Amino acid sequence: MAGDLDRETMERAYARWAPIYDAVCGPVFEKGRRAAAQAARQVGGRILEVGVGTGLSFSDYDATTEITGIDLSEPMIARARERMASGSYPFVRDVRVMDAHDLEFSDATFDCVVAQFVITLVERPERVLDECARVLRPGGEIILVNHLYSERGVAAAIERWFSKHAHTFGLRPEFPFARLEAWSRDHGGIQVIERRRVAPLGVYTLVRFRKEAAAEISSARAAG
Ligand SMILES: C[S@@+](CC[C@H](N)C(=O)[O-])C[C@H]1O[C@@H](n2cnc3c(N)ncnc32)[C@H](O)[C@@H]1O
Numbered sequence: 001m002a003g004d005l006d007r008e009t010m011e012r013a014y015a016r017w018a019p020i021y022d023a024v025c026g027p028v029f030e031k032g033r034r035a036a037a038q039a040a041r042q043v044g045g046r047i048l049e050v051g052v053g054t055g056l057s058f059s060d061y062d063a064t065t066e067i068t069g070i071d072l073s074e075p076m077i078a079r080a081r082e083r084m085a086s087g088s089y090p091f092v093r094d095v096r097v098m099d100a101h102d103l104e105f106s107d108a109t110f111d112c113v114v115a116q117f118v119i120t121l122v123e124r125p126e127r128v129l130d131e132c133a134r135v136l137r138p139g140g141e142i143i144l145v146n147h148l149y150s151e152r153g154v155a156a157a158i159e160r161w162f163s164k165h166a167h168t169f170g171l172r173p174e175f176p177f178a179r180l181e182a183w184s185r186d187h188g189g190i191q192v193i194e195r196r197r198v199a200p201l202g203v204y205t206l207v208r209f210r211k212e213a214a215a216e217i218s219s220a221r222a223a224g
Helices: 007-017 021-043 056-060 074-085 125-135 153-169 177-187 214-223
Strands: 045-050 065-071 092-097 110-116 136-146 190-198 204-211
Touching (some): 007 021, 007 074, 021 056, 021 190, 021 204, 045 125, 110 125, 136 190, 177 190, 177 204
Parallel strands (some): 045 065, 045 110, 110 136
Antiparallel strands (some): 136 204
16 A cells, blocks of 8 residues: 555645635545544643645644644644634644654653544554554544445445546545554554444444553453
C-alpha cells in the first residue's frame, strides 16, 4: 500500500482543497468530527490533532483542553492559523506544519491524540499510528474517525471501483477496520476499547484505542 498516496500527491491535493475545504468538506465531515472531539473531551487535557486541516474542529473543544494541531499541508495550516488568530479559541496552543509519520514531540507528551479523516490517507498508516502511540501518555487514548472500507457486499464492490480513481484527489477508500485491529495487536500495550458507527447514516466509524499503563502491561505479562 505504501507509495500510493505519497507526500507530494497529498500536498498537491490539499493545496487545491484548502480554499474550498470548509465549504465543501466541512458539512460532510461535521458529525464525525464532533463525535471524535466529544470523545477526546472526555479524556481532556493536552490533545494533539493530527491532520488538523483548517482547524474546523476548534469550535468542538473548550477551555478544559489544550489543543495542538499538526498538518502536512502549509495552505491548510495557514487557514488554521487564521482561525486561531480570531481570538475565539484561546485553548488552541499551537498549529504547525508537520508530517504525522515523524512527530516532532517527545514521548508521552499528550493525554489524547485525535485524527479525524486522516488515517486512511497517509502513506504509511501503521507508522503514523506508532507515532501517535509514542507521543501518548500511558492511560491516554488515540481517537480516530473515518469512513472504513466495507469488507463485503455491494458497498465493498463500489468502493473497490472508486478506489481506482480516488488517489488523485488525496483519498484512499479501501481501508478496513481489520487493519487497525491488526496494528493494535502487533503494537502491544494498545487496545481497541470502542468501535462505533456515527452519523450521518453510520457511514463513519469512530475507533478508540487506549495505551495501557506500565503496571497493566507488566501484570498482563506475568499472567500470560
Ligand atoms: C480530510 S482532511 C481532514 C482535516 C480535518 N481533520 C477535518 O476533519 O476537517 C485530511 C488532512 O490530513 C492531512 N494530512 C495528510 N497526510 C498527512 C501527514 N502525513 N501528516 C500530517 N497531515 C496529513 C491533509 O493535509 C489534510 O489536511
